[in-house]
Amino acid sequence: MRSFLADTLALLVFFTSTGVLNERFVAGMDWDEVARSRGIGAALMVLTARPYGLWRGWVLGRFAGEGRRSQLVWDTIALVSFQVPIYAAILVAGGAEGAEVVQGCLGVTVIMLVSGRPYGLWLDWVRSCFGLPPGGERPMSLQS
Numbered sequence: 001m002r003s004f005l006a007d008t009l010a011l012l013v014f015f016t017s018t019g020v021l022n023e024r025f026v027a028g029m030d031w032d033e034v035a036r037s038r039g040i041g042a043a044l045m046v047l048t049a050r051p052y053g054l055w056r057g058w059v060l061g062r063f064a065g066e067g068r069r070s071q072l073v074w075d076t077i078a079l080v081s082f083q084v085p086i087y088a089a090i091l092v093a094g095g096a097e098g099a100e101v102v103q104g105c106l107g108v109t110v111i112m113l114v115s116g117r118p119y120g121l122w123l124d125w126v127r128s129c130f131g132l133p134p135g136g137e138r139p140m141s142l143q144s
Contacts, residue, residue: 002130007053010126011045014119015083018111019090026107027091027100037094044086052082053127056120057135076116084109 019041023034056078064074084105091104112119124134 003053003127003132004050006127006130006132007123008046008049010119010123011049011052012042014115014122015045016042018115019087019108022107022111023091023094023104027096027104029091029094029096029100029104033095037090037096040093041087041090044090048082048086052078053123053135055082056123060120060135071120072117075120076113079116079119080109080112083112 016038019038020034023029023037024031029037056075059078060071060074063077064070087108088101088105091101096104120135127134
């Protein structure tokens with residue numbers, strides 16, 4: 001339960017703020033569309049935060065080396081590969097169409113390429129506040 005709470009809190013805080021900025025100022029969505037997307041996004045984040053934490057832990061544990069460059073690359077790959085498809089669905093459900101979806105996905109991909117490692121560090125910090133180990137240090141487990 002602590003892992004679920006930590007992973008969910010980290011994802012909600014980090015990506016609600018970046019999502020609002022991307023949807024409004026990059027994708028050009030209206031504020032009502034942003035509000036709907038963030039509401040849908042929050043619900044989906046609650047459902048996907050822990051699976052993402054497990055995915056990230058597996059990716060880092062399986063592929064990432066000890067070096068900073070390796071951590072950066074694999075944190076970024078984990079984030080982009082898991083979150084961009086979900087984000088596209090959020091935009092569509094929020095009312096975005098055609099070019100808005102494409103621009104939003106391109107914008108969020110850039111954001112995730114830049115924020116992959118910062119989010120990974122944020123997630124590890126939030127997990128430490130809950131007394132949990134960082135991702136990628138032990139095999140994936142549903143028990144944690």
